[in-house]
Amino acid sequence: LKEVTHAFEARNPGTRVLLSFGSSGKFYTQLTQGLEADLYFSAERLYPELLEKKGLAEAGTRRPYAIGRMVIWLDRRLGLNPSPEALKNLRITRLAIANPVHAPYGRAAITLLEHYGLLRRRTDAPVPCLKKPFSHLSWEDISWERLSQGVEAYWDASPLRQGKASFQFVYGENISHTAQLALTATQAGILALSLAVHESLSRPGVYWLAPLESHLTLEQDYVILKGRRRPEVLAFYTFVGSPEARAIFKRYGFLLPGE
Template sequence: MRSSLWLLFLSLLSVFAQKVQVVAASDLQYALPELARAFEARYPQFKVEMVFGSSGKFYTQLTQGLQADLFFSAESLYPKLLEEKGLAEPGTRGLYALGRVALWLDRRLGLEPGIEALKSPKVTRLAIANPLHAPYGRAAVTLLERYGLLRRKDVALPGISKPFRELAWAEIPWETLTQGVEAYWDTTPLRRGKPGFELVYGENISQTAQLALAATGAGLLALPLVVHESLSGPGVYWVAPLGSHLALEQSYVVLKGKARPEVLAFHRFVGSQEGRAILKRYGFLLPGE
């Protein structure tokens, strides 16, 4: 009898659970559900619902009225802009991880993991996230540039007085580069010695990983995705050194008017010792470590 009452109580909790609606960068697709499960085990009266996608697209949608409680971005710009626009709760913007880019290669290519592998004639297609709105795409482009595999063209950008070639990574107005990477960067180093070469764009880093796995055999992806068995099994990977690409200070923020107890509880849990341990286990580099 007691057991039946307890089951009834738990079922009622699930029906009347106070929900936390989260929109998050898709490199969190494995770690965030685990964070949610641990949080819900501690607070069974709360329920976390998640949608994953591109940080830039979520930012645009949030400015247009998308309803959510918490926003997890793959870098710090978008939460900061939301705060400046009065669309985020003051004092809730925080850093939860530092993003790392990794080159993933299909094992069947028979290549040693490393940036030099991209020069191999076997690599004729490379998946990257769309740098217009995906921070990992921007990091991928800057990584290729850092190793001399992309070279900036002598192009002028509307409204920018400084030559494109002289812009620092953080100064590039990525959202204006609408013609594709090859309109602004020379891909000759990636094409040399090959019958052809193509950059293939994913709308977010999760879709980019799917493209690498199913179509291109190579991709510049987020470390937390490549360490997952879905990619580490069929592939090998190389982790880019810190400082070799655009810094990805992954930040989260409570959205304006959403500072309810359950939302703030999950916000605190992510930054707790237990929450940080989960993020670390899924391949995230933690701030301060």
């Protein structure tokens, strides 16, 4: 999004775009509490949809701008080929994921681990709809905000723990913070492809690209917030859907709506 913003500003010299980065869930909560902003970009579709329903977004402006891809990223120094199976290796004792309580990429990471049998749902976990098959699971089927006790209070991680003296999840506030944790603290993480292809991660690490069907779909939507339909806001909103912006998103590994 930074590169898209720079391209827009180059075409509109008198306009500056101020970006604020954080988890989609936390920004959603802040917007419902009065946070002022012109546009809201989410890592999935649910939060913009909820803003529409609450009358906090301009009607008819919610639309997808990209579809995110997930990767398993490993530090090259581990000497492992990245894959779901590699996460069982005894050398991997910490795994960075975005916090699923408020970060869509963390929620998708949970479903990816479940898909490959690395997490198993606990029968005693107080999470709605856990009996629903993964293939029929949607963003609305779990009250993610209730997962405040950590992943292992709700999922059995014994496939990841087996044979290891210790194992723990390390939670990032958002997917960018998660990438930093993987790079500096854990040597392993479930990250966004858009970050894994960046030189800061591609040089020290290797990654495995998860199939789309292995996790919740990360359809990333954006919307103009209520009362913010100013000419410069509309100009940036339109530019995000332009061929120039779409080419930038594609270069970073995103899939594009309609393709």
